[in-house]
Amino acid sequence: MTKPAIKLAAPDLQHLTGDIFVAAGMPEAAAAKVAEVLVWANLRGADSHGVQRIPRYVELIDDGAMNPRPAMRVAFETPAASLIEADRAAGPVAMSFATTEAVRKARGSGIGLALVRQTTHTAAQGYYTAMAARDGMAALSGSCSSPNMIYYGARAAGVSTSPLSIAVPGAARDPLVLDMATGVVAMGKIVHARRTGQRLEPGWAVDAEGKPTTDPARAALPLPLGGPKGSGLSLMIECIASLITANPLLADTFEGKPEGEKHRQNAFLIAIDIARFCDLDLFQDNVRRLVAGLKSLPRQPDVDEVLMPGERGSRMLARRSRDGIPIPAATWSELGRVARRFGLSMPTNADGSWTAQ
Amino acid sequence: MTKPAIKLAAPDLQHLTGDIFVAAGMPEAAAAKVAEVLVWANLRGADSHGVQRIPRYVELIDDGAMNPRPAMRVAFETPAASLIEADRAAGPVAMSFATTEAVRKARGSGIGLALVRQTTHTAAQGYYTAMAARDGMAALSGSCSSPNMIYYGARAAGVSTSPLSIAVPGAARDPLVLDMATGVVAMGKIVHARRTGQRLEPGWAVDAEGKPTTDPARAALPLPLGGPKGSGLSLMIECIASLITANPLLADTFEGKPEGEKHRQNAFLIAIDIARFCDLDLFQDNVRRLVAGLKSLPRQPDVDEVLMPGERGSRMLARRSRDGIPIPAATWSELGRVARRFGLSMPTNADGSWTAQ
Numbered sequence: 001m002t003k004p005a006i007k008l009a010a011p012d013l014q015h016l017t018g019d020i021f022v023a024a025g026m027p028e029a030a031a032a033k034v035a036e037v038l039v040w041a042n043l044r045g046a047d048s049h050g051v052q053r054i055p056r057y058v059e060l061i062d063d064g065a066m067n068p069r070p071a072m073r074v075a076f077e078t079p080a081a082s083l084i085e086a087d088r089a090a091g092p093v094a095m096s097f098a099t100t101e102a103v104r105k106a107r108g109s110g111i112g113l114a115l116v117r118q119t120t121h122t123a124a125q126g127y128y129t130a131m132a133a134r135d136g137m138a139a140l141s142g143s144c145s146s147p148n149m150i151y152y153g154a155r156a157a158g159v160s161t162s163p164l165s166i167a168v169p170g171a172a173r174d175p176l177v178l179d180m181a182t183g184v185v186a187m188g189k190i191v192h193a194r195r196t197g198q199r200l201e202p203g204w205a206v207d208a209e210g211k212p213t214t215d216p217a218r219a220a221l222p223l224p225l226g227g228p229k230g231s232g233l234s235l236m237i238e239c240i241a242s243l244i245t246a247n248p249l250l251a252d253t254f255e256g257k258p259e260g261e262k263h264r265q266n267a268f269l270i271a272i273d274i275a276r277f278c279d280l281d282l283f284q285d286n287v288r289r290l291v292a293g294l295k296s297l298p299r300q301p302d303v304d305e306v307l308m309p310g311e312r313g314s315r316m317l318a319r320r321s322r323d324g325i326p327i328p329a330a331t332w333s334e335l336g337r338v339a340r341r342f343g344l345s346m347p348t349n350a351d352g353s354w355t356a357q
Numbered sequence: 358m359t360k361p362a363i364k365l366a367a368p369d370l371q372h373l374t375g376d377i378f379v380a381a382g383m384p385e386a387a388a389a390k391v392a393e394v395l396v397w398a399n400l401r402g403a404d405s406h407g408v409q410r411i412p413r414y415v416e417l418i419d420d421g422a423m424n425p426r427p428a429m430r431v432a433f434e435t436p437a438a439s440l441i442e443a444d445r446a447a448g449p450v451a452m453s454f455a456t457t458e459a460v461r462k463a464r465g466s467g468i469g470l471a472l473v474r475q476t477t478h479t480a481a482q483g484y485y486t487a488m489a490a491r492d493g494m495a496a497l498s499g500s501c502s503s504p505n506m507i508y509y510g511a512r513a514a515g516v517s518t519s520p521l522s523i524a525v526p527g528a529a530r531d532p533l534v535l536d537m538a539t540g541v542v543a544m545g546k547i548v549h550a551r552r553t554g555q556r557l558e559p560g561w562a563v564d565a566e567g568k569p570t571t572d573p574a575r576a577a578l579p580l581p582l583g584g585p586k587g588s589g590l591s592l593m594i595e596c597i598a599s600l601i602t603a604n605p606l607l608a609d610t611f612e613g614k615p616e617g618e619k620h621r622q623n624a625f626l627i628a629i630d631i632a633r634f635c636d637l638d639l640f641q642d643n644v645r646r647l648v649a650g651l652k653s654l655p656r657q658p659d660v661d662e663v664l665m666p667g668e669r670g671s672r673m674l675a676r677r678s679r680d681g682i683p684i685p686a687a688t689w690s691e692l693g694r695v696a697r698r699f700g701l702s703m704p705t706n707a708d709g710s711w712t713a714q
Contacts, residue, residue: 294511299511303511309589
């Protein structure tokens with residue numbers, strides 16, 4: 001039996017999250033950014049990338065892997081590119097800075113690249129590409145971490161579930177945002193299934209011996225999307241994000257180096273300033289035509305509506321902004337433990353029916 | 358019963374291909390480039406993207422969709438980006454030019470973008486990213502065409518099997534080259550299966566009514582890789598390659614516009630000049646460490662060796678460069694028809710055992 005989820009208003013959850021990270025040593029602005037990105041994931045229904053990560057983030061700060069007050073800097077730049085030394089910044093802090101950099105470079109050069117060296121968990125990749133898309137950019141971003149996914153043909157972790165996200169301005173307010181793991185599922189989804197007790201689908205994961213399993217408790221590693229395609233994509237993201245920044249994650253782990261045991265991530269974000277190449281209104285009108293055409297296609301029997309990348313998340317965001325964010329009881333009690341440690345009080349449930357212990 | 362394949366030396370096949378395209382109206386250099394790219398695909402074992410395309414390319418020239426003497430030009434440029442108006446050039450001609458442009462821009466700016474408007478079938482996408490990787494670049498390229506793949510949730514063609522390719526310099530001579538369709542398989546693979554009579558794997562394709570089939574003769578459309586991920590990737594490639602260049606392919610088809618019935622493609626290629634950000638020797642040494650680590654992982658029971666993206670193709674290229682390229686009898690006889698039309702003689706088989714009729 002899993003306990004029922006409680007429901008919380010987004011501003012309350014964001015406030016609590018920000019307070020936790022300030023208490024954990026971050027400056028106000030950085031803590032607010034982390035809170036915004038985590039709660040954004042919850043609002044969009046990507047709970048595996050939301051506030052359930054807080055205890056882990058705090059643990060990363062405790063053990064020195066995440067730096068709450070990083071000396072983040074542009075280590076090298078050209079008119080079109082920046083290499084950012086993130087100094088173990090929280091992923092949302094480093095990635096938001098990188099997005100701003102890439103957009104600024106794209107404004108000047110048509111295309112802009114931000115390479116992010118030595119950050120930590122980048123959270124929901126789609127947040128950053130959507131942020132650039134709201135600035136009129138087509139944006140493409142990937143990030144990578146220590147091995148946590150099967151490389152095609154192997155029985156052990158060879159690559160990470162590196163997310164890949166691409167976003168463009170939509171016809172109206174919301175951008176189109178593709179945000180996909182290079183695994184069949186993101187590791188966060190398996191962790192989330194463990195927490196909620198739901199079984200995995202066949203083909204999602206293998207156990208510690210590399211054998212297929214649907215038991216979330218036995219699942220050790222996700223399988224790559226489409227076999228060699230998913231693990232190949234992840235490998236190429238490592239080559240771009242980690243090897244161009246001379247901060248190899250996978251090789252250090254394979255060779256048993258001490259750095260290979262630490263939590264660290266690298267990332268890249270590319271922005272293309274659409275208005276430099278074509279009229280942005282024309283672009284958006286062409287998106288409208290494209291979306292209208294796809295939505296008019298004959299549908300599979302069990303499908304009510306053909307959805308665009310990110311559309312389900314946008315609708316969920318509207319609903320959860322209005323109705324509150326459900327938090328599984330297990331996650332809530334973990335958040336309570338973290339809050340108590342910092343002497344923080346937990347917010348009351350949106351409808352008043354639950355109060356933090 | 359399918360007739361046995363004949364075998365041809367690569368230079369002979371390249372020579373024949375070049376002669377055909379010169380006879381079809383291309384300048385020598387353009388014809389040689391098309392021949393090089395098609396035969397490269399055959400050498401690497403990607404026969405679906407090799408010389409079996411020749412009859413279709415000639416047909417495209419006949420009906421005016423492919424321009425053998427295009428007025429290709431850079432329509433707009435910044436220090437980091439070029440928008441190329443390809444004027445219906447053969448894909449290999451436009452894409453090779455675009456790659457040179459993107460690499461040149463990357464040398465100056467760290468990153469370079471080439472957008473390619475109104476080209477035709479781009480052939481093996483990996484050729485261009487590998488070309489850039491040999492120049493020390495990390496390269497990322499995608500292209501799109503009229504709808505020929507299921508969009509997730511729909512029963513009809515909504516997107517194309519848009520290839521996505523990423524390449525980086527390898528540890529030694531050969532780059533790592535990921536070249537994947539956003540479909541479970543490329544349309545060319547289904548066409549190739551029709552030609553050789555082999556059955557499709559379940560989950561590859563649907564028939565004209567949108568129902569699953571393994572019969573290559575009934576297969577009408579491939580399914581997207583990983584459902585919404587593959588069709589989402591393809592959609593985003595259309596947004597970047599076609600909508601930023603203001604040359605929408607999918608929407609024109611949906612709306613029944615005359616342009617929507619014509620064969621045309623758009624593409625993009627992004628190059629990152631690695632040496633601007635880190636020492637290229639260090640990068641390549643880190644690739645060596647990464648590859649060594651992956652190859653040392655424990656393997657699945659039925660797997661002899663863990664392979665890198667493009668490695669199978671590189672080995673096939675070495676073997677076929679030495680032993681010749683096998684051409685299915687059906688393809689050979691179609692090539693013979695094209696050659697005869699232009700009054701060209703077909704080359705003798707590499708080992709003398711077969712002669713063109």
